[in-house]
Amino acid sequence: MTTKFTPDHEYIRVEATTGTVGITNYAQEQLGDIVFVELPEVGKVLKKGDEAAVVESVKAASEIYAPVSGTITAVNDALNGEPGLVNADPEAGGWMFKIEISDVGELDKLLDADGYAELTL
């Protein structure tokens, strides 16, 4: 299992060819209290960089882009009732969607943990 990051502060945790996507702890701190998460439909096919989800704080709405191309296989319905999970536990309970990766080669272009850490210094 590896975790990769985008410069837009999304993480993707990869197991075999499935990635679990959410926003990083740094991102949730910047956004403040999350009040709503708009999740994609299961089965939706996305290209890398397509808009996949929207997170809203009281004063801002931010798009979450697909870090890789693929098909949405699951979404975290718990966020509908409790969007604050993204703040409380962004990289575990606050995950947003799972994506079946169509081209694992795209993962190579993402940042690793050290690279991302450097970005947010």
Added chain:
Amino acid sequence: MRYLPHSAHERAEMLGIIGAADIEALFSAVPKTALKSFKLDLPDHSPEFVVEAHMRALANKNQAGGDGPFFVGAGAYRHHVPATVDHLIQRSEWLTAYTPYQPEISQGTLQMLFEFQTQVAKITGMDVANASLYDGSTGTAEAVLMARRLTRRSKIVLSGGLHPHYRDVVKSYLKDDADLVCLSPSPEGQGDILEHIDDTTAAIVVQTPDFYGHLRDLKSATEAAHAQGALLIVVVTEVVSLGLLEAPGALGADIVVAEGQSIGNALNFGGPYLGLMATRKEFIRQMPGRICGETVDADGNRGFVLTLSTREQHIRREKATSNICTNSGLCALAFSIHMGLLGEAGFVRLARLNHATAIRLADALEGVPGVTVLNETFFNEMTIRVPQPAAGLVERLAQRGILAGVPASRLLPEDPEVDNLLILAATELTTDADIAALCAALTEELA
């Protein structure tokens, strides 16, 4: 100039502190060719009494509703507004406040909006309402767009009973849209909308009472729409009818849009009016316009704020649900005060009084030779067929001091079949003497 506080001396002193030689120096970014390079062909300032005389002269050239028998409706209705309403909305704290962006010092406006939203939700029978839109017609266009977002489908079917101006506004908002189906006018109350619903339909739009006054069957419309996964948008142009007719929400409506002018707001020659919009709880994030919600302050006391604002243009910019940037705040206040004064008991009595007056009007019109009342059902408005073009008839009756209603041809000039149709409304302000005067004049004109 009575509105400008500075004396010449103060202006000079301020320019000195700024370090500017003269006022022109502060306009130095303006291209020389454009700065005061003209003489305006407009009068200079005037005392209050001179302006008042000018405006009164204009006002006196109009025939006001109270000047004689009045039966004009078709989307705007002449009702009594209690004196309390107009007194209260002129209080400085209501009239001269801005949008409640600083909730700590805007709790009056915010709590009023919360009460307003509750009233709108209750009369429409819906879960939630917004803090108002410009008017019923633009609200209808917004509802259509909202239905498209919700269903991710695009076909919209407008009933032939929808107010023609509302239809025209929807057409403008959806310009060149092949997926907009506008059914032909249906002055006899006939409805064929159900046949047009298919699995690409986002929503059907049904008005009740419709443009011609007929009451429409919302239950069948709901069932037919929902069977195909489409939404039902209900339009109400006479909001007083909701005191007597079943709430659209109770009949399955998904979005209700209403013109709220009848409660608390004068005719004003067409504006400002008040767009009401209510919907189901699960659709709220796609509803346009401001929304007020309850919360607590730092001390735990109940308070109100504008909420869910990430839907709006100032945050989402090009991804907003609508470009709307305001509501109809003072009209909403007038509505809310009037509705608060009425309460359930008063609102129901008002609706019953309107309907009872309309029945007397219909019965009297039936007795005028040459007149046919088209409606089997109505609330406070009906359509009659006369043996000559209605527009000329209305003009001649106006010269007798009677404002007899709206010729359908005024709104549907492209449709010769409606030339002889006249739409008349009666409200609590319509007296038996008004009805008698109308019928006597009609009898003479049609003889």
Added chain:
Amino acid sequence: MSMNNQGRPTGIGTAGTGASGSALLPDEPLLFEIGDTEHSGVDLPEVKLATDRLGGFGRNTKLDLAGLTEPEAMRHYVRLSRLNHSIDSGMYPLGSCTMKHNPRLNEKMARLPGFADIHPLQPASTVQGALELMNQLSHWLMTLTNTAAVALSPKAGAHGELLGMMAIKAAQEAKNEAHRRIVLVPESAHGTNPATAAFLGYSVKPIPARDDGTVDVQAVKDALSPDVAAIMLTNPNTCGLFEPQVIEIAQAVHDAGAFFYCDGANFNAIMGVVRPGDLGIDAMHINLHKTFSTPHGGGGPGAGPVVLSEALAPFAPVPFVRKGEKGLELVEHIEGEALGRITAFHGQMGMYVRALTYMLSHGADGLAQAAEDAVLNANYVKARLEHVFSVPFPDYPTMHEALFDDSFLKGTDVSTLDFAKALIDEGFHPMTMYFPLVVHGAMLIEPTESESKQTLDRFCDVMAELATDAKSGNAERFIAAPMKAPRRRLDETRAARQPILKWERPEDLPQAAE
């Protein structure tokens, strides 16, 4: 009649601030907690009713609407009103909102029965005075802007923008130029601009602002192409600056076959002094509620007539007034290129009356003086405070607004928001914050022409004192603010996460008996 509020998620104020529930700053229960379904403040006769004309569609469900008698209603709404700040009670320097004095003559005139009690569908022969008023208002607006036509009907500024951009779209379609799909919008623009362009299916191309806060004609030229439909440019812009290259920008836009939509939200700074038509605009909405002082009413209604150039005039919507054989007539239907109708009736007549009254009161000389005083006041605030705060764009004199950034708060624990909330405790409405977005922690102050030098001096003294206090490390005063308002800071996160959008009857509070 008394009702408790048990079962409510929250209650009216009982704890905390000295302000809460005191004699002169009342807490007020909800209408539904005071009234009930049996009380009414309107006397109406009960009538016997036959229901056969209702076709079986009569109401079976209860409305559950609370009513109040007249004295109860009077007290409820008066007490609520006292929880609001308003122009009449204190300075309201909200940048871009133009909170100027609202003359009461305007209100009186709008209530004349000849204006308030006329129906939009009465025969034209019975509303000649109303049509004449629309004509006179149009004449003033066209003269002040030096333009060829005006569409009065838009209900608000954003509605006017929509109409103006629809007219541009229609004009280009008429020229077979529907391929123009891009609209240029400077980054400093108000959010309605990109929202309007996107609404009409355009893609929005942002134009970066120059370091001096204005738009660079070269940046516009670089962005122009045969696919560009229009530029939407605010002038004076949202930073309170007059665009010095506006004529060159208009020229470049026209050379590329595109149109110049001017957001006229800030026309109040230049009315009677500069005519936008002389700058090359093709369409511009005018917020009657800002420039011509129709009241803001707690957030509307406004009015947003749009002036149009010769090129766009044929694409104006219905209705409009023209001279006919029998006097003035209202054109409600036309064939051809016009874009149709954008609202049910003729627009905001109530606002037309107020705006024309305001114009006649001021006259050409008074409007110019008002614009100059608005600019004078903003520059005075800027001059008095530029040593206390930092001015992000010092190169030009400001127009009607003074803009500062938050660099003076660096190293303190105070944010722009905290600073603004502290102003409330000093009796002022906060300035506009965090807008325009191109300035960090922006504070946009628009004093308007209505404020006296005395008030401006007091405001500047308070601002300076607060800045000194913030820099001295006294963060507590700011973070806790406001302390003296009817409410402390409100929990917006809670409101958005668990929306409560209407009053729900508590379970232990049944409706009145049948």
